[in-house]
Amino acid sequence: MNQDDEPRPARRHADGTESSRASRSWWDRNADDYQREHGTFLGGTGGGRFVWGPEGLDEERAGLLGPVAELAGRSVLEIGAGAAQCSRWLAARGARPVALDISHRQLRHALPAGPGAGPAFPLVQADVGALPFAPGSFDLACSSYGALPFVADPVRVLREVHRVLRPGARWVFSVTHPIRWAFPDEPGPEGLTATSSYFDRTPYVEQDERGRAVYVEHHRTLGDRVRDLVAAGFRLVDLVEPEWPAENRQEWGGWSPLRGRLIPGTAVFVCERG
Ligand SMILES: C[S@@+](CC[C@H](N)C(=O)[O-])C[C@H]1O[C@@H](n2cnc3c(N)ncnc32)[C@H](O)[C@@H]1O
Numbered sequence: 001m002n003q004d005d006e007p008r009p010a011r012r013h014a015d016g017t018e019s020s021r022a023s024r025s026w027w028d029r030n031a032d033d034y035q036r037e038h039g040t041f042l043g044g045t046g047g048g049r050f051v052w053g054p055e056g057l058d059e060e061r062a063g064l065l066g067p068v069a070e071l072a073g074r075s076v077l078e079i080g081a082g083a084a085q086c087s088r089w090l091a092a093r094g095a096r097p098v099a100l101d102i103s104h105r106q107l108r109h110a111l112p113a114g115p116g117a118g119p120a121f122p123l124v125q126a127d128v129g130a131l132p133f134a135p136g137s138f139d140l141a142c143s144s145y146g147a148l149p150f151v152a153d154p155v156r157v158l159r160e161v162h163r164v165l166r167p168g169a170r171w172v173f174s175v176t177h178p179i180r181w182a183f184p185d186e187p188g189p190e191g192l193t194a195t196s197s198y199f200d201r202t203p204y205v206e207q208d209e210r211g212r213a214v215y216v217e218h219h220r221t222l223g224d225r226v227r228d229l230v231a232a233g234f235r236l237v238d239l240v241e242p243e244w245p246a247e248n249r250q251e252w253g254g255w256s257p258l259r260g261r262l263i264p265g266t267a268v269f270v271c272e273r274g
Helices: 014-039 086-094 102-107 154-165 180-182 222-231
Strands: 009-012 075-079 096-101 124-125 138-144 165-176 206-207 213-217 232-240 267-272
Touching: 009 086, 009 124, 014 102, 014 213, 075 154, 086 232, 096 102, 102 124, 138 154, 138 267, 154 222, 180 222, 222 232, 222 267
Parallel strands: 075 096, 075 138, 096 124, 138 165
Antiparallel strands: 009 206, 165 267, 206 213, 232 267
Protein backbone atom coordinates (compact mmCIF):
# COMPACT_ATOMS: atom_id res chain seq x y z
CA MET A 1 0.00 0.00 0.00
CA ASN A 2 1.07 3.61 -0.39
CA GLN A 3 1.73 6.03 2.46
CA ASP A 4 -1.98 6.39 3.21
CA ASP A 5 -2.41 2.63 3.07
CA GLU A 6 -4.67 3.17 0.07
CA PRO A 7 -4.59 0.92 -3.00
CA ARG A 8 -3.43 2.62 -6.20
CA PRO A 9 -5.96 2.76 -9.06
CA ALA A 10 -4.75 1.91 -12.54
CA ARG A 11 -6.10 0.90 -15.93
CA ARG A 12 -4.30 -2.21 -17.10
CA HIS A 13 -4.80 -5.79 -18.26
CA ALA A 14 -5.87 -8.35 -15.61
CA ASP A 15 -6.39 -12.00 -16.57
CA GLY A 16 -8.90 -14.45 -15.12
CA THR A 17 -6.62 -15.82 -12.40
CA GLU A 18 -5.56 -12.39 -11.16
CA SER A 19 -9.15 -11.09 -11.27
CA SER A 20 -10.55 -14.04 -9.31
CA ARG A 21 -7.78 -13.86 -6.72
CA ALA A 22 -8.36 -10.14 -6.23
CA SER A 23 -12.14 -10.61 -5.95
CA ARG A 24 -11.89 -13.39 -3.40
CA SER A 25 -9.57 -11.50 -1.08
CA TRP A 26 -11.29 -8.09 -1.58
CA TRP A 27 -14.74 -9.49 -0.76
CA ASP A 28 -13.37 -11.52 2.17
CA ARG A 29 -11.83 -8.34 3.60
CA ASN A 30 -14.81 -6.09 2.90
CA ALA A 31 -17.80 -8.40 3.43
CA ASP A 32 -18.47 -7.26 7.01
CA ASP A 33 -18.51 -3.57 6.06
CA TYR A 34 -20.59 -4.26 2.93
CA GLN A 35 -23.23 -6.17 4.89
CA ARG A 36 -23.25 -3.62 7.72
CA GLU A 37 -23.79 -0.80 5.23
CA HIS A 38 -26.19 -2.42 2.75
CA GLY A 39 -27.63 -5.54 4.43
CA THR A 40 -30.88 -3.91 5.55
CA PHE A 41 -31.57 -2.34 2.13
CA LEU A 42 -30.88 -5.76 0.57
CA GLY A 43 -33.59 -7.41 2.66
CA GLY A 44 -31.91 -8.30 5.92
CA THR A 45 -31.99 -11.86 7.15
CA GLY A 46 -35.71 -12.58 6.98
CA GLY A 47 -36.18 -13.33 3.25
CA GLY A 48 -38.01 -10.02 2.86
CA ARG A 49 -36.50 -8.68 -0.39
CA PHE A 50 -34.82 -9.54 -3.68
CA VAL A 51 -33.32 -6.28 -4.98
CA TRP A 52 -31.75 -5.89 -8.44
CA GLY A 53 -29.58 -2.87 -7.57
CA PRO A 54 -29.21 0.44 -5.74
CA GLU A 55 -32.36 1.87 -7.38
CA GLY A 56 -34.28 -0.69 -5.32
CA LEU A 57 -36.06 -2.52 -8.16
CA ASP A 58 -37.76 -5.38 -6.32
CA GLU A 59 -38.30 -8.85 -7.84
CA GLU A 60 -41.60 -9.09 -5.95
CA ARG A 61 -42.98 -6.37 -8.26
CA ALA A 62 -40.74 -6.77 -11.33
CA GLY A 63 -41.33 -10.51 -11.86
CA LEU A 64 -38.26 -10.83 -14.11
CA LEU A 65 -37.77 -14.47 -13.09
CA GLY A 66 -41.39 -15.16 -14.08
CA PRO A 67 -44.59 -15.00 -12.03
CA VAL A 68 -43.82 -15.14 -8.30
CA ALA A 69 -46.60 -17.71 -7.84
CA GLU A 70 -44.72 -20.11 -10.17
CA LEU A 71 -41.42 -20.09 -8.24
CA ALA A 72 -42.45 -22.79 -5.78
CA GLY A 73 -40.52 -26.01 -6.27
CA ARG A 74 -38.11 -24.60 -8.86
CA SER A 75 -34.36 -25.11 -8.51
CA VAL A 76 -32.53 -21.78 -8.75
CA LEU A 77 -28.80 -21.01 -8.90
CA GLU A 78 -27.86 -17.61 -7.45
CA ILE A 79 -24.43 -16.45 -8.65
CA GLY A 80 -22.28 -14.03 -6.66
CA ALA A 81 -24.86 -14.38 -3.90
CA GLY A 82 -23.01 -12.49 -1.16
CA ALA A 83 -25.11 -12.98 1.99
CA ALA A 84 -27.75 -14.71 -0.17
CA GLN A 85 -30.59 -12.27 0.52
CA CYS A 86 -32.05 -13.11 -2.94
CA SER A 87 -31.88 -16.84 -2.21
CA ARG A 88 -33.63 -16.28 1.10
CA TRP A 89 -36.44 -14.42 -0.68
CA LEU A 90 -36.67 -17.29 -3.20
CA ALA A 91 -36.73 -19.93 -0.46
CA ALA A 92 -39.49 -18.01 1.34
CA ARG A 93 -41.58 -18.38 -1.85
CA GLY A 94 -41.06 -22.13 -2.01
CA ALA A 95 -38.17 -22.22 -4.52
CA ARG A 96 -35.08 -24.40 -3.96
CA PRO A 97 -32.10 -22.02 -4.23
CA VAL A 98 -28.38 -22.76 -4.22
CA ALA A 99 -26.29 -19.70 -3.33
CA LEU A 100 -22.79 -19.56 -4.85
CA ASP A 101 -20.04 -17.05 -4.15
CA ILE A 102 -16.25 -16.93 -4.35
CA SER A 103 -15.97 -15.23 -0.96
CA HIS A 104 -16.10 -17.30 2.19
CA ARG A 105 -16.72 -14.21 4.31
CA GLN A 106 -19.68 -13.07 2.21
CA LEU A 107 -21.25 -16.53 2.50
CA ARG A 108 -20.60 -16.48 6.24
CA HIS A 109 -23.22 -13.72 6.43
CA ALA A 110 -25.74 -16.08 4.83
CA LEU A 111 -25.63 -18.37 7.86
CA PRO A 112 -28.32 -17.81 10.47
CA ALA A 113 -27.15 -16.46 13.80
CA GLY A 114 -27.03 -18.81 16.77
CA PRO A 115 -24.92 -21.79 17.71
CA GLY A 116 -25.34 -24.87 15.52
CA ALA A 117 -27.87 -23.24 13.19
CA GLY A 118 -27.36 -24.39 9.59
CA PRO A 119 -28.37 -22.67 6.35
CA ALA A 120 -31.85 -23.26 4.97
CA PHE A 121 -30.38 -24.02 1.50
CA PRO A 122 -26.96 -25.00 0.13
CA LEU A 123 -24.15 -22.40 0.19
CA VAL A 124 -21.33 -23.12 -2.26
CA GLN A 125 -17.96 -21.40 -2.29
CA ALA A 126 -16.71 -21.54 -5.89
CA ASP A 127 -15.55 -19.43 -8.81
CA VAL A 128 -18.31 -18.77 -11.33
CA GLY A 129 -15.84 -19.69 -14.10
CA ALA A 130 -16.08 -23.39 -13.12
CA LEU A 131 -19.50 -24.22 -11.70
CA PRO A 132 -19.44 -27.44 -9.63
CA PHE A 133 -22.80 -28.75 -10.94
CA ALA A 134 -23.93 -31.33 -13.50
CA PRO A 135 -25.39 -30.18 -16.84
CA GLY A 136 -29.06 -29.25 -16.68
CA SER A 137 -29.19 -28.99 -12.86
CA PHE A 138 -31.31 -25.83 -12.56
CA ASP A 139 -34.66 -24.40 -13.70
CA LEU A 140 -33.52 -20.78 -13.22
CA ALA A 141 -30.36 -18.75 -12.60
CA CYS A 142 -30.03 -15.23 -11.26
CA SER A 143 -27.40 -12.77 -10.15
CA SER A 144 -27.82 -9.33 -8.62
CA TYR A 145 -24.52 -7.58 -9.31
CA GLY A 146 -22.76 -10.87 -8.53
CA ALA A 147 -19.53 -11.90 -10.25
CA LEU A 148 -20.22 -10.68 -13.84
CA PRO A 149 -18.65 -7.20 -13.39
CA PHE A 150 -15.53 -8.82 -11.93
CA VAL A 151 -14.66 -11.58 -14.42
CA ALA A 152 -12.15 -11.31 -17.24
CA ASP A 153 -13.87 -13.82 -19.54
CA PRO A 154 -17.65 -13.30 -19.39
CA VAL A 155 -18.36 -15.67 -22.28
CA ARG A 156 -16.75 -18.52 -20.36
CA VAL A 157 -18.98 -17.69 -17.37
CA LEU A 158 -22.10 -17.47 -19.54
CA ARG A 159 -21.27 -20.85 -21.12
CA GLU A 160 -21.01 -22.31 -17.63
CA VAL A 161 -24.41 -20.88 -16.68
CA HIS A 162 -25.83 -22.22 -19.96
CA ARG A 163 -24.41 -25.68 -19.22
CA VAL A 164 -26.00 -26.01 -15.77
CA LEU A 165 -29.45 -24.75 -16.89
CA ARG A 166 -32.21 -26.80 -18.47
CA PRO A 167 -33.33 -25.87 -22.03
CA GLY A 168 -35.69 -22.87 -22.01
CA ALA A 169 -34.63 -21.83 -18.48
CA ARG A 170 -34.43 -18.15 -17.53
CA TRP A 171 -31.15 -16.43 -16.65
CA VAL A 172 -31.50 -12.93 -15.24
CA PHE A 173 -28.56 -10.83 -14.05
CA SER A 174 -27.87 -7.21 -13.16
CA VAL A 175 -24.64 -5.26 -13.54
CA THR A 176 -23.56 -1.63 -13.37
CA HIS A 177 -25.04 0.05 -16.45
CA PRO A 178 -22.18 0.17 -18.98
CA ILE A 179 -22.65 3.93 -19.58
CA ARG A 180 -21.36 4.56 -16.04
CA TRP A 181 -17.87 3.45 -17.16
CA ALA A 182 -17.40 6.80 -18.92
CA PHE A 183 -18.10 8.84 -15.75
CA PRO A 184 -16.23 9.22 -12.43
CA ASP A 185 -17.73 6.88 -9.82
CA GLU A 186 -18.92 9.80 -7.68
CA PRO A 187 -22.46 10.44 -6.40
CA GLY A 188 -22.26 14.25 -6.73
CA PRO A 189 -22.08 16.64 -9.71
CA GLU A 190 -18.50 15.56 -10.51
CA GLY A 191 -20.05 12.20 -11.49
CA LEU A 192 -22.03 13.85 -14.29
CA THR A 193 -19.20 14.73 -16.66
CA ALA A 194 -17.77 12.02 -18.92
CA THR A 195 -14.02 11.76 -18.36
CA SER A 196 -13.08 8.49 -20.07
CA SER A 197 -14.13 6.54 -23.11
CA TYR A 198 -17.14 4.25 -22.92
CA PHE A 199 -15.33 2.17 -25.55
CA ASP A 200 -12.14 1.61 -23.54
CA ARG A 201 -12.36 -1.96 -22.20
CA THR A 202 -9.11 -1.76 -20.23
CA PRO A 203 -9.98 -3.06 -16.74
CA TYR A 204 -10.06 -0.83 -13.64
CA VAL A 205 -7.49 -2.25 -11.22
CA GLU A 206 -6.54 -1.23 -7.69
CA GLN A 207 -3.04 -2.44 -6.82
CA ASP A 208 -0.92 -2.83 -3.74
CA GLU A 209 2.59 -1.37 -3.45
CA ARG A 210 4.01 -4.36 -5.36
CA GLY A 211 1.66 -3.86 -8.28
CA ARG A 212 -0.56 -6.84 -7.39
CA ALA A 213 -4.26 -6.39 -8.09
CA VAL A 214 -6.40 -6.12 -4.96
CA TYR A 215 -9.62 -5.13 -6.77
CA VAL A 216 -10.57 -5.54 -10.44
CA GLU A 217 -13.59 -4.49 -12.47
CA HIS A 218 -14.07 -5.37 -16.12
CA HIS A 219 -16.10 -3.32 -18.58
CA ARG A 220 -18.30 -4.53 -21.42
CA THR A 221 -20.33 -2.18 -23.60
CA LEU A 222 -24.04 -2.90 -24.02
CA GLY A 223 -23.32 -4.36 -27.46
CA ASP A 224 -20.56 -6.58 -26.00
CA ARG A 225 -22.99 -7.94 -23.40
CA VAL A 226 -25.56 -8.82 -26.06
CA ARG A 227 -22.92 -10.50 -28.25
CA ASP A 228 -21.54 -12.42 -25.24
CA LEU A 229 -25.01 -13.74 -24.41
CA VAL A 230 -25.71 -14.81 -27.97
CA ALA A 231 -22.27 -16.46 -28.26
CA ALA A 232 -23.03 -18.50 -25.13
CA GLY A 233 -26.38 -19.70 -26.51
CA PHE A 234 -28.84 -17.34 -24.78
CA ARG A 235 -31.72 -15.35 -26.21
CA LEU A 236 -32.19 -11.81 -24.84
CA VAL A 237 -35.82 -11.35 -23.78
CA ASP A 238 -35.58 -7.91 -22.13
CA LEU A 239 -33.07 -5.30 -21.02
CA VAL A 240 -34.38 -3.42 -17.99
CA GLU A 241 -32.92 -0.03 -17.02
CA PRO A 242 -34.51 0.72 -13.63
CA GLU A 243 -35.42 4.36 -13.11
CA TRP A 244 -34.53 6.05 -9.84
CA PRO A 245 -37.69 6.25 -7.69
CA ALA A 246 -38.39 9.59 -6.00
CA GLU A 247 -38.79 7.90 -2.60
CA ASN A 248 -35.25 6.41 -2.70
CA ARG A 249 -33.02 9.04 -1.08
CA GLN A 250 -30.01 6.90 -0.26
CA GLU A 251 -26.57 7.06 -1.87
CA TRP A 252 -24.67 3.85 -2.55
CA GLY A 253 -21.11 4.59 -3.70
CA GLY A 254 -21.47 6.35 -7.04
CA TRP A 255 -25.24 5.68 -7.20
CA SER A 256 -27.30 8.62 -5.99
CA PRO A 257 -30.66 10.31 -6.54
CA LEU A 258 -28.86 13.13 -8.40
CA ARG A 259 -27.23 10.85 -10.97
CA GLY A 260 -30.10 8.36 -10.98
CA ARG A 261 -32.49 11.00 -12.27
CA LEU A 262 -30.23 11.67 -15.29
CA ILE A 263 -28.40 8.50 -16.34
CA PRO A 264 -29.12 4.80 -15.80
CA GLY A 265 -27.10 3.07 -13.07
CA THR A 266 -28.12 -0.56 -13.50
CA ALA A 267 -28.76 -2.86 -16.45
CA VAL A 268 -30.77 -6.05 -15.89
CA PHE A 269 -30.48 -8.65 -18.65
CA VAL A 270 -33.40 -11.07 -18.92
CA CYS A 271 -32.42 -14.11 -21.00
CA GLU A 272 -33.55 -17.58 -21.94
CA ARG A 273 -31.34 -20.57 -22.52
CA GLY A 274 -31.53 -21.81 -26.10
C1 LIG B 1 -21.53 -6.53 -5.42
S1 LIG B 1 -21.48 -8.08 -4.59
C2 LIG B 1 -23.16 -8.59 -4.82
C3 LIG B 1 -23.58 -9.59 -3.80
C4 LIG B 1 -25.10 -9.84 -3.75
N1 LIG B 1 -25.60 -10.39 -4.98
C5 LIG B 1 -25.79 -8.56 -3.38
O1 LIG B 1 -26.66 -8.09 -4.13
O2 LIG B 1 -25.45 -8.03 -2.31
C6 LIG B 1 -20.59 -9.11 -5.76
C7 LIG B 1 -20.41 -10.55 -5.29
O3 LIG B 1 -19.81 -11.29 -6.37
C8 LIG B 1 -18.88 -12.20 -5.81
N2 LIG B 1 -17.91 -12.58 -6.83
C9 LIG B 1 -16.95 -11.80 -7.41
N3 LIG B 1 -16.24 -12.51 -8.29
C10 LIG B 1 -16.74 -13.78 -8.27
C11 LIG B 1 -16.40 -14.98 -8.96
N4 LIG B 1 -15.41 -15.01 -9.86
N5 LIG B 1 -17.12 -16.10 -8.71
C12 LIG B 1 -18.14 -16.08 -7.79
N6 LIG B 1 -18.49 -14.96 -7.09
C13 LIG B 1 -17.80 -13.83 -7.33
C14 LIG B 1 -18.26 -11.42 -4.65
O4 LIG B 1 -17.63 -12.25 -3.71
C15 LIG B 1 -19.47 -10.66 -4.10
O5 LIG B 1 -20.11 -11.36 -3.06
